[in-house]
Amino acid sequence: MAERLYIGIDLGTYQSTIASSAGTTNTIQTVVGRPKDPVARNFLGRDVLFGADALKNKLACKIFYPMSSGVAQDDEANLAAAKAFVTHLIESVDPEEYDEVLGVICSPSHVSFTDKSNLVATLRGLVNAIMVVTEPFATAFAVEEIAGSLVVDIGAGTTDIARIYGTFPTDEDQLTIQEAGDWLDGELAEMIRKKFTGAQITKDMVRRWKEEASYVGAETKEVMVELSVEGKKQVVDIGDLMQEACESIIPKIGNAIKKIIATADPELQPVIRNNIILSGGGSLIVGLADRVAKEIADIGDVRVWCVEDPLEKVAEGALDLAQQMPDEMYTSIE
Ligand SMILES: Nc1ncnc2c1ncn2[C@@H]1O[C@H](COP(=O)(O)OP(=O)(O)OP(=O)(O)O)[C@@H](O)[C@H]1O
Ligand SMILES: [Mg+2]
Structure with a gap:
């Protein structure tokens, strides 16, 4: 029998994870960067950048979030970015060493692959057969x-x-x-701007603060952060705002x-x-x-x-499903 590789993929708005039956798990932020011009191309030395690498060089790149909500799925540039991203994600688990690759895929619920043709186009040539499931189902399977x-x-x-x-x-x-997470970041950013007039904050800063200190409950905690107000450094306590923002969900x-x-x-x-x-x-x-x-x-x-390890659970469940489902559950995309 031909040697098979099973993979579970969680395509996320913010980050994507792949888990393979060979035992590899990789998480990459769902971001693609393309050098803005020939100067940037020359300086960066590559045509396309992914994840943290793309974000680190975001000023020299055109940045795509191909799974983000509001991205039209018939937009050529985003579709190409999605294809490049998924290719990069799958290649990270060395599929070329196998005769056949079977994958279980979870994609964000707002991405309406109604007839799944875009998803299939994105995966064609990389995977031999696929099965598409929802994130909650994959999670339930994993636990x-x-x-x-x-x-x-x-x-x-x-x-x-x-x-x-x-x-x-x-x-x-x-x-x-x-x-969800992006919405919470927006709420928190607005509260910070209202309380600390002139505060210069970015979406990424707010998200990092949330990831370090998010909490709910009756007791207010102290959360000290450093920000700039009109160019001047300030250290402020956003503990009450963190609580209020997290409570609001x-x-x-x-x-x-x-x-x-x-x-x-x-x-x-x-x-x-x-x-x-x-x-x-x-x-x-x-x-x-x-x-x-x-x-x-x-x-x-x-x-x-x-659940434990919530960031990997969906891909883990997708891989479990991939290995346990009979062949007839898969759709061949060759
Ligand atoms: N400690 C934390 N507290 C609160 N939120 C967190 C924490 N760590 C990560 N997050 C948030 O979780 C979100 C990412 O979670 P996840 O990887 O499950 O999303 P995704 O799969 O990319 O998105 P989606 O399922 O909507 O497509 C981000 O908004 C991130 O800021
Ligand atoms: Mg998700």
């Missing part, structure tokens, strides 16, 4: 909670909430809300969870109320599981918990 659970994937672009009951969830089983998530439970089969409802799983980078907010449980306590006994 072996397929029988009955409610998965909340808090990503950068969207929060995807799905009920899981032993089979592939349908569209009715899933709800997507726009409040709680009712949005709470309402979406309640909706998904209320519309479930009545016999499934107690099962999923007791197995609410938080995943995605947003689940790293300190105190989140307890706070979400409190928010939805009015619907009865609930149990809310966070």
Whole structure:
């Protein structure tokens, strides 16, 4: 039998992860840079840059976020960037050493690969056969909670909430809300600008502060950060704003969870109320599981918990699925 490589891919708005059956896992920020002009091309010494490398050289490059929300999927430049990015991601696990590559792919829910033709075009020539699944389903598979659970994937672009009951969830089983990591960064940035007039901050600075010190709960913590106000260095405490920004996503998530439970089969409802799983980078907010449980306590006994290593869970689950699903579940794209 020909030698096969199985891969699981989590194409994310902010970062993407690939896991292979050869044991390699790689995460790369979903960013592509192309040198702005021949001078930049000459200085950088390459035609295309990816992830952190692209961001480091962002002033000399035209930057693409090919999976970001608001990116039209028929935009040629972004499609080409997506293809280059996915090629780079897959090549990072050395597929050329195998006769056949079979992949399970998760892509952001806002990327409407309605007929999947763009996704297939992006993967053609790299993978022999694919299966497309949702992020919550891959997560549930990774933590072996397929029988009955409610998965909340808090990503950068969207929060995807799905009920899981032993089979592939349908569209009715899933709800997507726009409040996620990027939205939280925007809220926090606005609060900082309002409180510290003239503060010069970027989206990347705010995201880093959030990743270092995000939290929810009743007690206000101190979070000291350094910023410039009209060119002058200032060290300020944004602990109260961090709390307020992170708290602001709680009712949005709470309402979406309640909706998904209320519309479930009545016999499934107690099962999923007791197995609410938080995943995605947003689940790293300190105190989140307890706070979400409190928010939805009015619907009865609930149990809310966070997966370990949330940034890799989707790709891990996709790889598990890739290895366990029978061949007829795959669509050949040769
Ligand atoms: N400690 C942290 N606290 C809060 N948010 C965090 C933390 N660490 C990472 N994040 C946020 O998690 C998000 C990235 O998570 P993830 O990798 O799951 O998203 P994604 O898969 O790229 O996005 P999507 O699923 O929406 O396409 C970013 O917004 C990032 O800032
Ligand atoms: Mg994701």
